Amino acid sequence: MSAIPPIQPEEVPAAAARRSRRPGPMLAIGLALMGSLVLVAVLAPVLLDADAVGLTDDRRQGASGEHLLGTDEFGRDLFARALVATRLTLVLTVSATAISVVLGVAVGLLVWMLSPRVRNLVLTANAVAVAFPALVMALVIAAILGPGAMSATLAVGIAGIPAFVRLSATMAAPIMVRDYVSTAKLLNVPRPVILVRHVLPNLGEALLVLSANSFAVTLTELSGLSFIGLGVQNPDYDFGRLLADGLPNTYTQPIQIVGPSVMLVLTGVAAMFIGDGLAARSNPRLRRLVRGRRSGMLHRADELSQEMAAAHREQGGAAGAAALRVRGLKVATAQGRELVRGVSFDVAPGEILGLVGESGSGKSLTAMSAAGLVPDGVDATAAEVTTVGHDLLGPVRSGDLARDVALIYQDPVSTFNPALRLENQLTEVARVHQGMNRRAARRALAAEFRRLHISEPDSRGRQHPHELSGGMLQRAMIASALLTDAKLIIADEPTTALDVTVQAEVLRQFVAASGSLGAAVLFISHDLGVVEALCDRVLVMKEGEVVEELTREQLARGEVKHPYTRSLLAAAQYMEPSAEEANE
Numbered sequence: 001m002s003a004i005p006p007i008q009p010e011e012v013p014a015a016a017a018r019r020s021r022r023p024g025p026m027l028a029i030g031l032a033l034m035g036s037l038v039l040v041a042v043l044a045p046v047l048l049d050a051d052a053v054g055l056t057d058d059r060r061q062g063a064s065g066e067h068l069l070g071t072d073e074f075g076r077d078l079f080a081r082a083l084v085a086t087r088l089t090l091v092l093t094v095s096a097t098a099i100s101v102v103l104g105v106a107v108g109l110l111v112w113m114l115s116p117r118v119r120n121l122v123l124t125a126n127a128v129a130v131a132f133p134a135l136v137m138a139l140v141i142a143a144i145l146g147p148g149a150m151s152a153t154l155a156v157g158i159a160g161i162p163a164f165v166r167l168s169a170t171m172a173a174p175i176m177v178r179d180y181v182s183t184a185k186l187l188n189v190p191r192p193v194i195l196v197r198h199v200l201p202n203l204g205e206a207l208l209v210l211s212a213n214s215f216a217v218t219l220t221e222l223s224g225l226s227f228i229g230l231g232v233q234n235p236d237y238d239f240g241r242l243l244a245d246g247l248p249n250t251y252t253q254p255i256q257i258v259g260p261s262v263m264l265v266l267t268g269v270a271a272m273f274i275g276d277g278l279a280a281r282s283n284p285r286l287r288r289l290v291r292g293r294r295s296g297m298l299h300r301a302d303e304l305s306q307e308m309a310a311a312h313r314e315q316g317g318a319a320g321a322a323a324l325r326v327r328g329l330k331v332a333t334a335q336g337r338e339l340v341r342g343v344s345f346d347v348a349p350g351e352i353l354g355l356v357g358e359s360g361s362g363k364s365l366t367a368m369s370a371a372g373l374v375p376d377g378v379d380a381t382a383a384e385v386t387t388v389g390h391d392l393l394g395p396v397r398s399g400d401l402a403r404d405v406a407l408i409y410q411d412p413v414s415t416f417n418p419a420l421r422l423e424n425q426l427t428e429v430a431r432v433h434q435g436m437n438r439r440a441a442r443r444a445l446a447a448e449f450r451r452l453h454i455s456e457p458d459s460r461g462r463q464h465p466h467e468l469s470g471g472m473l474q475r476a477m478i479a480s481a482l483l484t485d486a487k488l489i490i491a492d493e494p495t496t497a498l499d500v501t502v503q504a505e506v507l508r509q510f511v512a513a514s515g516s517l518g519a520a521v522l523f524i525s526h527d528l529g530v531v532e533a534l535c536d537r538v539l540v541m542k543e544g545e546v547v548e549e550l551t552r553e554q555l556a557r558g559e560v561k562h563p564y565t566r567s568l569l570a571a572a573q574y575m576e577p578s579a580e581e582a583n584e
């Protein structure tokens with residue numbers, strides 16, 4: 001057997017990560033411009049209020065050294081008025097945008113607490129609202145609420161809500177099926193907490209981009225409402241109100257509309273630059289499980305299956321010793337399509353049980369059901385699922401499963417919430433369910449990192465997932481299982497997404513970890529070679545059924561009976577390079 005070469009971790013260099021966080025030129029210009037406008041909004045009403053509102057005899061004057069943009073029919077300085085109007089304009093625009101963002105995001109996330117049917121209804125109604133022009137909707141709402149700055153702000157804010165509902169609901173969808181959300185569900189984290197903690201931070205960048213662009217649109221709409229008399233009322237004034245005041249004099253004294261027009265354009269351009277700059281800077285790498293009566297639940301099987309399970313029990317012997325005991329597990333879609341058809345097995349403490357079979361044979365559904373995680377859209381029944389002593393067909397105390405079961409998924413990137421530091425995620429069970437304080441948990445995690453040969457173990461925890469390679473993230477998951485002394489590790493193709501050398505190292509660490517923990521392991525794989533090297537026993541699944549059970553020795557000697565296993569074995573041998581090929 002050839003020696004396994006040491007792994008070369010392909011980390012994302014810290015300098016590159018820092019560079020990607022620097023604002024680009026567009027964002028810098030936008031922020032500088034917006035910063036200047038905010039400064040004007042703060043200072044102008046203090047310094048220029050007398051000139052802006054003071055009535056003088058210098059009426060309808062053109063531009064001069066004394067009045068840079070002339071004066072209006074009451075002798076008020078138009079330059080001062082344009083600058084002073086910045087404060088009210090910005091306050092109203094920020095308020096209306098905040099209404100759209102806060103309510104839109106709240107609704108967009110809360111729909112994920114509804115049943116799929118009600119959620120679809122809400123989202124369809126929202127899609128209709130999005131298709132309706134926001135300005136028309138704002139006009140209708142403003143007309144109902146009556147003229148005034150407050151009602152215009154409310155109208156424009158409400159009209160902007162559907163766009164944010166759509167964005168946040170759509171972006172939440174893929175996050176709700178991410179592995180770290182499944183893990184949070186295993187931890188019995190309440191749905192609102194999952195939404196706020198795991199989903200909301202991942203919307204941050206997209207929300208910022210949409211908010212900045214929405215700010216520009218809101219500015220135009222609010223100015224439009226003031227311009228037609230539905231917004232800010234005299235004696236107050238924003239840019240739109242100033243434009244309306246200057247309109248009758250467009251031909252006789254056009255300079256009256258220059259100030260508010262320029263300020264309006266500058267504010268809009270600043271917001272657009274910020275939005276586009278944020279969009280350009282957003283890192284594309286930074287990227288549902290529903291419990292209900294009808295689906296996504298593990299139910300106790302009906303009478304018939306109970307009988308079947310009793311038969312299995314007789315075959316299976318005493319339940320006491322097994323870390324995982326599954327009897328008569330069936331998983332079916334709501335339409336009745338059977339995906340897993342009465343699977344029964346045990347995994348003893350310290351034993352590694354392999355689950356092999358072609359894609360779609362029901363391996364993941366079987367394993368996830370064993371952790372009480374049944375995906376939305378399917379219904380699972382069993383006569384018995386006892387996981388580390390917990391009867392999953394009855395109520396399980398919050399945190400018990402989380403403490404005893406560790407899940408390691410195929411895609412190391414989707415396993416972690418990209419917005420949270422690794423140590424927060426990896427030490428959660430230890431801190432929340434085992435009462436370890438933050439500092440002790442951090443130290444213990446670093447020790448496990450060291451044990452698993454993760455470089456710079458003391459600082460890794462403070463990094464975000466994208467700063468580590470895939471192999472490191474998988475080892476970090478193993479470290480987390482070690483940290484909590486998990487009694488059952490469910491690993492769903494944990495090395496498939498890794499390259500071959502990293503795979504070998506992760507597997508080596510995996511065996512060492514499970515050995516030192518004495519944990520039972522349910523190891524799912526397509527790869528018979530890996531399973532033979534790693535597992536004590538193997539279950540072969542085909543079309544939702546276990547068609548054969550083999551020991552490692554039987555598999556090694558090729559003592560397989562079922563034609564399907566034979567074909568799997570033949571395929572694996574066909575894939576393996578011959579000795580000559582390997583030497584080439």
Ligand SMILES: Nc1ncnc2c1ncn2[C@@H]1O[C@H](COP(=O)(O)OP(=O)(O)OP(=O)(O)O)[C@@H](O)[C@H]1O
Pocket residue numbers: 333339357358359360361362363364365366375376377378
């Ligand atoms: N939530 C779901 N709703 C409906 N069908 C599902 C759902 N989850 C899985 N299935 C179907 O159940 C079958 C078994 O899926 P499962 O993921 O357990 O297969 P698998 O053996 O793990 O395959 P793979 O190796 O590709 O992951 C597949 O046909 C799959 O399409």
